[in-house]
Amino acid sequence: MSRKNIIEVRNVTMRFGGVTAVSELSMDIPEGSIVGLIGPNGAGKTTAFNVITGFYRPTEGDVVFAGRRITGMAPHRICALGMARTFQNIRLFYNETALENVMIGRHVRRSGHWWGAVLGLPGTRREERDIREKSLELLRRVGLSAHADEVASALPYGAQRRLEIARALATEPKFLLLDEPAAGMNPQESLELMKFIRQIRDEFHLTILLIEHDMKVVMGVCEHIWVLEYGKLIAEGDAESIRSNPRVIEAYLGEDVNNVAD
Template sequence: MSLLRTENITMKFGGVVAVSNLNVRLEKNEIIGLIGPNGAGKTTAFNMISGVYKPTSGKVLFGDKDITGMKPSAITKLGVARTFQNIRLFKELSVLENVVIANHLRLQSNWISSVVRTPDYSRKEKSMYDKSMALLEKVGLADLKDEKSYSLPYGKQRRLEIARALATDPGILLLDEPAAGMNPQESDDLMHFIARIRDEFDLSILMIEHHMQVVMGICERIYVLDYGITIAEGNPYEIQNNPRVIEAYLGVDE
Protein backbone atom coordinates (compact mmCIF):
# COMPACT_ATOMS: atom_id res chain seq x y z
CA MET A 1 0.00 0.00 0.00
CA SER A 2 1.30 3.45 -0.94
CA LEU A 3 2.05 5.85 1.90
CA LEU A 4 0.06 8.58 0.12
CA ARG A 5 -2.09 8.40 -2.96
CA THR A 6 -4.74 10.37 -4.74
CA GLU A 7 -7.61 8.77 -6.61
CA ASN A 8 -8.92 10.89 -9.48
CA ILE A 9 -8.89 14.11 -7.48
CA THR A 10 -10.48 16.96 -9.41
CA MET A 11 -10.79 20.63 -8.50
CA LYS A 12 -13.22 22.96 -10.23
CA PHE A 13 -13.58 26.68 -9.67
CA GLY A 14 -16.89 27.57 -11.27
CA GLY A 15 -16.56 26.40 -14.85
CA VAL A 16 -12.76 26.15 -14.72
CA VAL A 17 -11.20 22.74 -14.12
CA ALA A 18 -7.90 23.46 -12.35
CA VAL A 19 -6.96 19.79 -11.84
CA SER A 20 -8.63 16.83 -13.52
CA ASN A 21 -8.53 13.21 -12.29
CA LEU A 22 -5.07 13.37 -10.74
CA ASN A 23 -3.62 10.04 -9.59
CA VAL A 24 -0.38 10.34 -7.64
CA ARG A 25 1.25 7.77 -5.38
CA LEU A 26 4.10 8.27 -2.96
CA GLU A 27 5.94 5.28 -1.51
CA LYS A 28 8.00 5.03 1.67
CA ASN A 29 11.23 7.11 1.49
CA GLU A 30 10.61 8.23 -2.09
CA ILE A 31 11.27 11.68 -3.46
CA ILE A 32 8.90 12.39 -6.32
CA GLY A 33 8.31 15.53 -8.34
CA LEU A 34 5.23 17.29 -9.62
CA ILE A 35 6.14 19.59 -12.48
CA GLY A 36 4.50 21.52 -15.29
CA PRO A 37 4.27 25.00 -16.81
CA ASN A 38 2.86 27.93 -14.83
CA GLY A 39 -0.86 27.47 -14.27
CA ALA A 40 -0.72 23.71 -14.71
CA GLY A 41 -2.48 23.05 -11.39
CA LYS A 42 0.46 21.94 -9.25
CA THR A 43 -0.21 24.10 -6.19
CA THR A 44 -3.93 23.36 -6.45
CA ALA A 45 -3.01 19.67 -6.20
CA PHE A 46 -0.93 20.38 -3.09
CA ASN A 47 -3.80 22.35 -1.59
CA MET A 48 -6.13 19.38 -2.05
CA ILE A 49 -3.65 16.96 -0.51
CA SER A 50 -2.91 19.21 2.48
CA GLY A 51 -6.55 20.12 3.18
CA VAL A 52 -6.54 23.74 2.04
CA TYR A 53 -9.09 22.76 -0.64
CA LYS A 54 -11.62 19.96 -0.56
CA PRO A 55 -11.56 18.24 -3.98
CA THR A 56 -14.67 18.63 -6.10
CA SER A 57 -14.41 14.87 -6.58
CA GLY A 58 -11.97 12.05 -5.90
CA LYS A 59 -10.09 10.94 -2.78
CA VAL A 60 -6.83 11.62 -0.95
CA LEU A 61 -5.59 8.60 1.03
CA PHE A 62 -2.90 8.51 3.71
CA GLY A 63 -2.14 4.81 3.98
CA ASP A 64 -5.61 3.29 4.29
CA LYS A 65 -7.14 6.44 5.84
CA ASP A 66 -9.32 8.73 3.74
CA ILE A 67 -8.17 12.29 4.52
CA THR A 68 -10.17 14.00 1.76
CA GLY A 69 -11.32 17.42 2.92
CA MET A 70 -9.90 17.10 6.44
CA LYS A 71 -8.67 20.32 8.05
CA PRO A 72 -5.00 21.17 7.40
CA SER A 73 -4.23 20.95 11.13
CA ALA A 74 -5.69 17.43 11.33
CA ILE A 75 -3.72 16.32 8.27
CA THR A 76 -0.54 17.77 9.78
CA LYS A 77 -1.17 15.85 13.02
CA LEU A 78 -1.41 12.64 11.00
CA GLY A 79 2.09 13.31 9.66
CA VAL A 80 1.80 15.36 6.45
CA ALA A 81 3.68 18.68 6.62
CA ARG A 82 4.17 21.25 3.88
CA THR A 83 6.02 24.39 2.92
CA PHE A 84 4.76 27.13 0.61
CA GLN A 85 5.86 28.71 -2.65
CA ASN A 86 5.89 32.09 -0.91
CA ILE A 87 7.79 31.62 2.34
CA ARG A 88 5.45 31.94 5.33
CA LEU A 89 7.59 32.56 8.37
CA PHE A 90 6.70 34.55 11.47
CA LYS A 91 8.96 37.37 10.34
CA GLU A 92 9.20 39.28 13.62
CA LEU A 93 9.97 36.17 15.66
CA SER A 94 13.41 34.68 16.06
CA VAL A 95 14.65 31.66 14.16
CA LEU A 96 14.29 29.51 17.30
CA GLU A 97 10.79 30.81 18.07
CA ASN A 98 9.62 29.92 14.57
CA VAL A 99 10.54 26.29 15.16
CA VAL A 100 9.26 26.18 18.75
CA ILE A 101 5.80 27.27 17.58
CA ALA A 102 5.53 24.22 15.33
CA ASN A 103 6.26 21.95 18.32
CA HIS A 104 3.02 23.05 19.96
CA LEU A 105 1.17 20.73 17.59
CA ARG A 106 2.37 17.78 19.71
CA LEU A 107 2.23 19.50 23.10
CA GLN A 108 -0.10 17.67 25.48
CA SER A 109 -1.29 20.29 27.97
CA ASN A 110 -4.16 22.65 28.73
CA TRP A 111 -4.39 26.41 29.07
CA ILE A 112 -4.49 26.25 32.86
CA SER A 113 -1.14 24.46 33.13
CA SER A 114 0.39 26.93 30.67
CA VAL A 115 -0.84 29.95 32.65
CA VAL A 116 0.09 28.51 36.05
CA ARG A 117 3.26 27.03 34.57
CA THR A 118 3.08 23.73 36.39
CA PRO A 119 6.26 21.65 36.69
CA ASP A 120 4.91 19.24 34.06
CA TYR A 121 4.30 22.09 31.61
CA SER A 122 7.77 23.54 32.28
CA ARG A 123 9.36 20.16 31.51
CA LYS A 124 7.42 19.90 28.25
CA GLU A 125 8.33 23.46 27.32
CA LYS A 126 12.03 22.79 27.90
CA SER A 127 11.72 19.65 25.78
CA MET A 128 10.25 21.72 22.96
CA TYR A 129 13.15 24.17 23.07
CA ASP A 130 15.70 21.36 23.19
CA LYS A 131 14.08 19.64 20.22
CA SER A 132 13.95 22.91 18.30
CA MET A 133 17.64 23.58 18.91
CA ALA A 134 18.50 20.06 17.78
CA LEU A 135 16.59 20.68 14.55
CA LEU A 136 18.38 23.98 13.98
CA GLU A 137 21.70 22.17 14.45
CA LYS A 138 20.73 19.63 11.80
CA VAL A 139 19.74 22.27 9.25
CA GLY A 140 22.74 24.48 9.94
CA LEU A 141 20.92 27.40 11.56
CA ALA A 142 21.79 26.96 15.25
CA ASP A 143 24.21 29.90 15.25
CA LEU A 144 21.37 32.15 14.01
CA LYS A 145 18.80 31.08 16.61
CA ASP A 146 18.32 34.60 18.04
CA GLU A 147 18.12 36.40 14.68
CA LYS A 148 14.80 37.67 13.40
CA SER A 149 13.64 35.34 10.63
CA TYR A 150 13.16 38.21 8.15
CA SER A 151 16.87 39.06 8.43
CA LEU A 152 18.04 35.69 7.09
CA PRO A 153 19.29 35.32 3.52
CA TYR A 154 16.68 33.81 1.22
CA GLY A 155 18.21 30.32 1.12
CA LYS A 156 18.35 30.14 4.91
CA GLN A 157 14.75 31.28 5.19
CA ARG A 158 13.87 28.26 3.05
CA ARG A 159 15.81 26.00 5.39
CA LEU A 160 14.04 27.52 8.37
CA GLU A 161 10.64 26.89 6.81
CA ILE A 162 11.62 23.26 6.24
CA ALA A 163 12.92 23.00 9.83
CA ARG A 164 9.57 24.30 11.09
CA ALA A 165 7.77 21.65 9.04
CA LEU A 166 10.10 18.96 10.43
CA ALA A 167 9.21 20.06 13.96
CA THR A 168 5.71 18.61 13.46
CA ASP A 169 7.27 15.11 13.19
CA PRO A 170 6.01 14.35 9.66
CA GLY A 171 6.32 11.15 7.69
CA ILE A 172 5.53 13.02 4.48
CA LEU A 173 6.92 16.40 3.49
CA LEU A 174 5.29 18.47 0.73
CA LEU A 175 7.70 21.06 -0.68
CA ASP A 176 6.20 23.78 -2.89
CA GLU A 177 8.98 25.19 -5.09
CA PRO A 178 11.74 25.07 -2.46
CA ALA A 179 14.37 26.31 -4.94
CA ALA A 180 12.34 29.32 -6.12
CA GLY A 181 14.51 32.43 -6.30
CA MET A 182 17.77 30.58 -5.71
CA ASN A 183 20.91 30.83 -7.79
CA PRO A 184 22.49 27.64 -9.24
CA GLN A 185 24.82 27.12 -6.25
CA GLU A 186 22.00 27.59 -3.75
CA SER A 187 19.83 25.18 -5.75
CA ASP A 188 22.59 22.57 -5.74
CA ASP A 189 23.06 22.98 -1.98
CA LEU A 190 19.30 22.64 -1.47
CA MET A 191 19.19 19.46 -3.53
CA HIS A 192 21.77 17.80 -1.31
CA PHE A 193 20.04 19.17 1.79
CA ILE A 194 16.70 17.62 0.79
CA ALA A 195 18.32 14.26 0.10
CA ARG A 196 20.02 14.39 3.50
CA ILE A 197 16.91 15.22 5.51
CA ARG A 198 14.99 12.48 3.66
CA ASP A 199 17.50 9.98 5.01
CA GLU A 200 18.00 11.49 8.48
CA PHE A 201 14.30 11.95 9.21
CA ASP A 202 13.04 8.86 7.37
CA LEU A 203 10.80 10.98 5.13
CA SER A 204 8.84 10.59 1.95
CA ILE A 205 8.88 13.80 -0.10
CA LEU A 206 6.58 15.16 -2.79
CA MET A 207 7.86 18.36 -4.33
CA ILE A 208 6.76 20.95 -6.85
CA GLU A 209 9.73 22.52 -8.59
CA HIS A 210 10.56 24.54 -11.69
CA HIS A 211 14.33 24.14 -11.43
CA MET A 212 14.96 21.16 -13.68
CA GLN A 213 18.47 20.75 -12.25
CA VAL A 214 16.89 20.00 -8.86
CA VAL A 215 14.02 17.87 -10.17
CA MET A 216 16.16 15.69 -12.42
CA GLY A 217 18.93 15.43 -9.85
CA ILE A 218 16.88 14.30 -6.88
CA CYS A 219 13.49 12.84 -7.89
CA GLU A 220 13.06 9.12 -8.46
CA ARG A 221 9.74 9.58 -10.27
CA ILE A 222 8.07 12.62 -11.79
CA TYR A 223 4.48 13.52 -12.68
CA VAL A 224 3.87 16.21 -15.29
CA LEU A 225 0.74 18.36 -15.34
CA ASP A 226 -0.42 20.61 -18.17
CA TYR A 227 -3.68 22.57 -17.87
CA GLY A 228 -4.61 20.37 -14.92
CA ILE A 229 -4.19 17.10 -16.82
CA THR A 230 -1.47 14.52 -16.19
CA ILE A 231 0.44 14.19 -19.46
CA ALA A 232 3.36 12.03 -18.30
CA GLU A 233 4.74 9.95 -15.45
CA GLY A 234 8.13 8.30 -15.24
CA ASN A 235 11.73 8.49 -14.14
CA PRO A 236 13.84 11.58 -14.97
CA TYR A 237 15.22 10.08 -18.21
CA GLU A 238 11.74 9.16 -19.46
CA ILE A 239 10.37 12.62 -18.62
CA GLN A 240 13.27 14.47 -20.28
CA ASN A 241 12.70 12.55 -23.49
CA ASN A 242 8.89 12.58 -23.53
CA PRO A 243 7.58 14.49 -26.61
CA ARG A 244 4.44 15.67 -24.80
CA VAL A 245 6.51 17.11 -21.96
CA ILE A 246 8.84 18.86 -24.40
CA GLU A 247 5.84 20.30 -26.23
CA ALA A 248 4.22 21.52 -23.00
CA TYR A 249 7.35 23.38 -21.93
CA LEU A 250 8.70 24.55 -25.28
CA GLY A 251 5.73 24.49 -27.64
CA VAL A 252 5.88 23.22 -31.19
CA ASP A 253 6.41 24.90 -34.53
CA GLU A 254 3.16 24.60 -36.46
Protein backbone atom coordinates in the same frame (compact mmCIF):
# COMPACT_ATOMS: atom_id res chain seq x y z
CA MET B 1 6.99 0.51 -7.70
CA SER B 2 6.38 -2.30 -5.26
CA ARG B 3 6.96 -0.46 -1.96
CA LYS B 4 4.04 0.50 0.22
CA ASN B 5 2.42 3.80 -0.76
CA ILE B 6 2.37 6.48 1.89
CA ILE B 7 -0.04 8.57 -0.13
CA GLU B 8 -2.56 7.81 -2.82
CA VAL B 9 -4.29 10.56 -4.73
CA ARG B 10 -7.30 8.95 -6.35
CA ASN B 11 -8.93 10.61 -9.29
CA VAL B 12 -8.93 14.09 -7.75
CA THR B 13 -10.68 16.94 -9.49
CA MET B 14 -10.69 20.47 -8.08
CA ARG B 15 -12.94 23.09 -9.60
CA PHE B 16 -13.24 26.76 -8.73
CA GLY B 17 -16.44 27.96 -10.35
CA GLY B 18 -15.79 27.46 -14.06
CA VAL B 19 -12.07 26.78 -13.63
CA THR B 20 -10.92 23.19 -13.39
CA ALA B 21 -7.57 23.61 -11.64
CA VAL B 22 -6.92 19.87 -11.26
CA SER B 23 -8.58 17.23 -13.35
CA GLU B 24 -8.79 13.53 -12.48
CA LEU B 25 -5.35 13.41 -10.93
CA SER B 26 -4.08 10.11 -9.54
CA MET B 27 -0.69 9.64 -7.90
CA ASP B 28 0.73 6.78 -5.84
CA ILE B 29 3.76 7.78 -3.81
CA PRO B 30 5.91 5.01 -2.32
CA GLU B 31 7.16 5.37 1.22
CA GLY B 32 10.70 6.74 1.47
CA SER B 33 10.81 8.16 -2.03
CA ILE B 34 11.59 11.67 -3.25
CA VAL B 35 9.21 12.50 -6.08
CA GLY B 36 8.27 15.58 -8.07
CA LEU B 37 5.28 17.37 -9.50
CA ILE B 38 6.07 19.71 -12.37
CA GLY B 39 4.26 21.66 -15.05
CA PRO B 40 4.00 25.16 -16.50
CA ASN B 41 2.62 28.09 -14.49
CA GLY B 42 -1.03 27.65 -13.59
CA ALA B 43 -0.93 23.90 -14.28
CA GLY B 44 -2.55 23.10 -10.93
CA LYS B 45 0.48 22.00 -8.90
CA THR B 46 -0.14 24.15 -5.83
CA THR B 47 -3.83 23.31 -5.99
CA ALA B 48 -2.92 19.62 -5.87
CA PHE B 49 -0.84 20.34 -2.74
CA ASN B 50 -3.74 22.23 -1.22
CA VAL B 51 -6.03 19.27 -1.79
CA ILE B 52 -3.55 16.72 -0.41
CA THR B 53 -2.84 18.79 2.71
CA GLY B 54 -6.51 19.51 3.40
CA PHE B 55 -6.55 23.22 2.53
CA TYR B 56 -9.13 22.41 -0.14
CA ARG B 57 -11.71 19.67 -0.21
CA PRO B 58 -11.62 18.19 -3.71
CA THR B 59 -14.68 18.50 -5.90
CA GLU B 60 -14.23 14.83 -6.72
CA GLY B 61 -11.88 12.05 -5.74
CA ASP B 62 -10.06 10.99 -2.60
CA VAL B 63 -6.77 11.30 -0.80
CA VAL B 64 -5.54 8.32 1.19
CA PHE B 65 -2.67 8.88 3.63
CA ALA B 66 -0.96 5.93 5.30
CA GLY B 67 -3.95 3.76 4.46
CA ARG B 68 -6.48 6.22 5.82
CA ARG B 69 -8.93 8.31 3.82
CA ILE B 70 -8.27 11.95 4.70
CA THR B 71 -10.46 13.67 2.11
CA GLY B 72 -12.06 16.75 3.64
CA MET B 73 -10.15 16.45 6.92
CA ALA B 74 -8.91 19.77 8.40
CA PRO B 75 -5.27 20.70 7.68
CA HIS B 76 -4.22 20.63 11.36
CA ARG B 77 -5.62 17.11 11.78
CA ILE B 78 -3.82 15.95 8.66
CA CYS B 79 -0.66 17.60 10.00
CA ALA B 80 -1.06 15.74 13.28
CA LEU B 81 -1.24 12.48 11.29
CA GLY B 82 2.24 13.21 9.96
CA MET B 83 2.04 15.48 6.93
CA ALA B 84 3.80 18.84 6.65
CA ARG B 85 4.37 21.37 3.91
CA THR B 86 6.13 24.54 2.92
CA PHE B 87 4.62 27.29 0.81
CA GLN B 88 5.43 28.70 -2.61
CA ASN B 89 5.80 32.11 -0.98
CA ILE B 90 7.74 31.56 2.22
CA ARG B 91 5.53 31.81 5.27
CA LEU B 92 7.46 32.55 8.42
CA PHE B 93 6.80 34.59 11.53
CA TYR B 94 9.21 37.29 10.44
CA ASN B 95 9.38 39.13 13.75
CA GLU B 96 10.14 35.95 15.67
CA THR B 97 13.57 34.36 15.90
CA ALA B 98 14.54 31.27 13.93
CA LEU B 99 14.26 29.24 17.14
CA GLU B 100 10.78 30.56 17.89
CA ASN B 101 9.65 29.71 14.38
CA VAL B 102 10.69 26.10 14.88
CA MET B 103 9.15 25.99 18.37
CA ILE B 104 5.82 27.04 16.87
CA GLY B 105 6.02 23.97 14.61
CA ARG B 106 6.73 21.71 17.57
CA HIS B 107 3.61 22.78 19.41
CA VAL B 108 1.60 20.52 17.12
CA ARG B 109 3.18 17.61 18.99
CA ARG B 110 2.76 18.88 22.53
CA SER B 111 0.60 16.85 24.86
CA GLY B 112 -0.42 19.47 27.43
CA HIS B 113 -3.47 21.69 27.17
CA TRP B 114 -3.35 25.42 26.54
CA TRP B 115 -4.52 26.19 30.07
CA GLY B 116 -1.36 24.51 31.36
CA ALA B 117 0.67 27.21 29.63
CA VAL B 118 -1.62 29.95 30.89
CA LEU B 119 -1.37 28.73 34.49
CA GLY B 120 2.34 27.95 34.20
CA LEU B 121 1.88 24.39 35.48
CA PRO B 122 5.16 22.54 36.13
CA GLY B 123 4.45 19.88 33.52
CA THR B 124 3.83 22.58 30.97
CA ARG B 125 7.03 24.39 31.84
CA ARG B 126 8.95 21.16 31.50
CA GLU B 127 7.31 20.61 28.14
CA GLU B 128 8.25 24.13 27.01
CA ARG B 129 11.84 23.46 27.96
CA ASP B 130 11.72 20.20 26.10
CA ILE B 131 10.27 21.89 23.00
CA ARG B 132 13.02 24.49 23.17
CA GLU B 133 15.77 21.88 23.39
CA LYS B 134 14.34 19.77 20.59
CA SER B 135 13.92 22.87 18.41
CA LEU B 136 17.54 23.87 18.97
CA GLU B 137 18.60 20.35 18.06
CA LEU B 138 16.54 20.54 14.88
CA LEU B 139 18.13 23.87 13.94
CA ARG B 140 21.50 22.24 14.45
CA ARG B 141 20.57 19.32 12.21
CA VAL B 142 19.53 21.61 9.36
CA GLY B 143 22.63 23.75 9.78
CA LEU B 144 20.94 26.83 11.19
CA SER B 145 22.09 26.90 14.80
CA ALA B 146 24.22 29.98 14.18
CA HIS B 147 20.99 31.81 13.29
CA ALA B 148 18.88 30.54 16.22
CA ASP B 149 18.45 33.93 17.88
CA GLU B 150 18.14 36.04 14.76
CA VAL B 151 14.72 37.24 13.68
CA ALA B 152 13.53 35.38 10.60
CA SER B 153 13.38 38.54 8.48
CA ALA B 154 17.13 39.08 8.98
CA LEU B 155 18.10 35.67 7.58
CA PRO B 156 19.50 35.30 4.07
CA TYR B 157 16.93 34.01 1.60
CA GLY B 158 18.31 30.47 1.37
CA ALA B 159 18.32 30.23 5.17
CA GLN B 160 14.70 31.38 5.31
CA ARG B 161 13.72 28.54 2.96
CA ARG B 162 15.65 26.11 5.14
CA LEU B 163 14.00 27.49 8.25
CA GLU B 164 10.57 26.95 6.76
CA ILE B 165 11.55 23.35 6.10
CA ALA B 166 12.86 23.06 9.68
CA ARG B 167 9.56 24.31 11.03
CA ALA B 168 7.73 21.73 8.92
CA LEU B 169 10.10 19.04 10.26
CA ALA B 170 9.32 20.15 13.81
CA THR B 171 5.83 18.70 13.41
CA GLU B 172 7.52 15.29 12.94
CA PRO B 173 6.08 14.50 9.54
CA LYS B 174 6.33 11.21 7.68
CA PHE B 175 5.40 12.97 4.46
CA LEU B 176 6.78 16.38 3.49
CA LEU B 177 5.54 18.54 0.63
CA LEU B 178 7.78 21.33 -0.66
CA ASP B 179 6.28 23.95 -2.97
CA GLU B 180 9.12 25.33 -5.11
CA PRO B 181 11.89 25.08 -2.51
CA ALA B 182 14.55 26.31 -4.97
CA ALA B 183 12.61 29.40 -6.05
CA GLY B 184 14.86 32.46 -5.90
CA MET B 185 18.00 30.43 -5.24
CA ASN B 186 21.22 30.77 -7.18
CA PRO B 187 22.76 27.63 -8.79
CA GLN B 188 25.06 27.03 -5.83
CA GLU B 189 22.17 27.29 -3.35
CA SER B 190 20.06 24.94 -5.51
CA LEU B 191 22.86 22.41 -5.50
CA GLU B 192 23.07 22.59 -1.72
CA LEU B 193 19.30 22.30 -1.52
CA MET B 194 19.40 19.03 -3.46
CA LYS B 195 21.88 17.60 -0.99
CA PHE B 196 19.78 18.93 1.86
CA ILE B 197 16.59 17.31 0.55
CA ARG B 198 18.31 13.92 0.29
CA GLN B 199 19.87 14.36 3.70
CA ILE B 200 16.59 15.13 5.50
CA ARG B 201 14.83 12.27 3.69
CA ASP B 202 17.45 9.87 5.06
CA GLU B 203 17.84 11.39 8.51
CA PHE B 204 14.16 11.91 9.24
CA HIS B 205 12.89 8.84 7.33
CA LEU B 206 10.64 10.97 5.15
CA THR B 207 8.80 10.68 1.91
CA ILE B 208 9.12 13.96 -0.01
CA LEU B 209 6.97 15.40 -2.79
CA LEU B 210 8.27 18.57 -4.35
CA ILE B 211 6.97 21.07 -6.84
CA GLU B 212 9.82 22.71 -8.64
CA HIS B 213 10.53 24.79 -11.72
CA ASP B 214 14.27 24.27 -11.46
CA MET B 215 14.61 21.20 -13.68
CA LYS B 216 18.10 20.47 -12.48
CA VAL B 217 16.76 20.06 -8.97
CA VAL B 218 13.77 17.99 -10.07
CA MET B 219 15.72 15.69 -12.35
CA GLY B 220 18.56 15.48 -9.85
CA VAL B 221 16.63 14.33 -6.80
CA CYS B 222 13.34 12.82 -7.94
CA GLU B 223 12.99 9.13 -8.68
CA HIS B 224 9.53 9.65 -10.15
CA ILE B 225 7.94 12.73 -11.70
CA TRP B 226 4.37 13.66 -12.57
CA VAL B 227 3.74 16.37 -15.17
CA LEU B 228 0.63 18.51 -15.11
CA GLU B 229 -0.65 20.80 -17.83
CA TYR B 230 -3.92 22.69 -17.51
CA GLY B 231 -4.78 20.53 -14.52
CA LYS B 232 -4.29 17.26 -16.41
CA LEU B 233 -1.59 14.68 -16.01
CA ILE B 234 0.28 14.54 -19.32
CA ALA B 235 3.15 12.28 -18.30
CA GLU B 236 4.73 10.41 -15.43
CA GLY B 237 7.92 8.46 -15.06
CA ASP B 238 11.57 8.70 -14.11
CA ALA B 239 13.71 11.73 -14.98
CA GLU B 240 15.04 10.13 -18.15
CA SER B 241 11.64 9.35 -19.62
CA ILE B 242 10.21 12.74 -18.64
CA ARG B 243 13.14 14.60 -20.14
CA SER B 244 12.70 12.92 -23.50
CA ASN B 245 8.90 12.93 -23.54
CA PRO B 246 7.72 14.96 -26.58
CA ARG B 247 4.49 15.88 -24.85
CA VAL B 248 6.43 17.36 -21.92
CA ILE B 249 8.86 19.21 -24.17
CA GLU B 250 5.89 20.66 -26.01
CA ALA B 251 4.24 21.76 -22.75
CA TYR B 252 7.39 23.63 -21.83
CA LEU B 253 7.87 24.91 -25.39
CA GLY B 254 11.38 23.54 -25.35
CA GLU B 255 12.51 25.68 -22.42
CA ASP B 256 14.01 24.28 -19.19
CA VAL B 257 13.47 20.56 -19.85
CA ASN B 258 15.83 20.69 -22.78
CA ASN B 259 18.56 22.36 -20.82
CA VAL B 260 18.76 19.93 -17.97
CA ALA B 261 20.86 17.14 -19.40
CA ASP B 262 24.14 18.61 -18.12
